[in-house]
Amino acid sequence: MEMKLVRSRWLRFLLIASILPHFPPLGAQTPMEFRRPPGYPPRFHDPSTPAREGNQWWIFATGNGISVRKSGDLRKWTESAPVLKEYPKWHKEIVPDHKGHLWAPDIVKHDGIYRLYYSVSAFGKNTSAIGLLTSPALDPSDPRCKWEDRGVVIRSNANDTFNAIDPAVLIDDDGKHWMSFGSFWTGIQLIELDPKTGLAHPGRREIRRIAWHESIEAPGMLKHGKFYYLFVNWGLCCRGVDSTYEIRVGRSKTVTGPYLDKDGNDLATGGGSLLLASNGDQIGPGHASFVTEKIDPLMFYHFYDRSRRGLATLGSRPLSWDKNDWPVLGK
Secondary structure (H helix, E strand, O other): OHHHHHHHHHHHHHHHHHHOOOOOOOOOOOOOOOOOOOOOOOOOOOOOOOEEEOOEEEEEEOEEOOEEEEEOOOOOOEEEOOOOOOOOOHHHHHOOOOOOEEEEEEEEEEOOEEEEEEEEOOOOOOOEEEEEEEEOOOOOOOOOOOOEEEEEEEEEOOOOOOOOOOOEEEEOOOOOEEEEEOEOOOOEEEEEEOOOOOOEOOOOOOOEEEEOOOOEEEEEEEEEOOEEEEEEEEOOOOOHHHOOOEEEEEEEOOOOOOOEOOOOOEHHHOOOEEEEOOEOOEEEEEEEEEEOOOOOOEEEEEEEEHHHOOEEEEEEEEEEEOOOOOEEEOO
16 A cells, blocks of 8 residues: 555656746755766756856756856856845745756846846746846955845746746946846746846836747847847757757847748747757757857857766757857857
8 A cells, every 4th residue: 555655645646747838957865866976077967147247157947046167268167156145035925836956047247247137936837037146256266256236127926927937147338237037827928137137127117029849948148240030949949858949049130039040930929940959968958048258259058968878967059040140059
């Protein structure tokens, strides 16, 4: 009887997990979780845009307190201390079911201050919020490095048609700041930010849907030449080698869209050209971010490493453009 009860509970857990709109990051403990042996690289999920401070690069990711890595060459990365040791009180007030993981950060620098955006959410619900932290420095050994809570950028709950997670920020050439975000529900949204505060613009509150698919999340934005590019994920993450993530892309001549794929289909109604799918040991690539302030631009992403039993791993590929100004990835 006891064995049947255990089996029943486990089957119920698998059923619930199979229908959740947004799956827990690999840091969440489950009875089947693979525990990495010594020598394995650390888990790395949902990479931010890499940020440069002097000769050092910093990249942020999903994890308790927001995970951090640093690098001198954008290739070899070492772990650093998490951003937060204590969470702002509003986390639990707005998202009572929050379990401690902070998801999918992104970072920009404006007027000498780093702005770090991140998600606070509950698994399978759109009771969520995107928060903002600021600091004048990134290196924890620098006494100037002190992350300050700036509060909530945007939030969502069961009454909303969107999910306020997965922020991606673009500072345009005209000085306007934009943030795309979203996961499942009605897809990827776009709002304008206030350059002075980094929070939602008080006078321009329109929420625009710019991409949709039945399983979509993890937007990334990039401007190149006369086009704005929107990168999104289709499929499911966080299932190790069974993950189905793939990166899709569209572009627009205006930041607010419409974003069209190579065939002219609007991303807001299900369009999206395939850019990167599973290949070899790299399963379920997702959450694109970019470094373009160097001679050879790079796209960063995470994938599930088949050779390491589905360990979430940081990847990067050279980024270039074809004769029609569509992104092309190197090896």
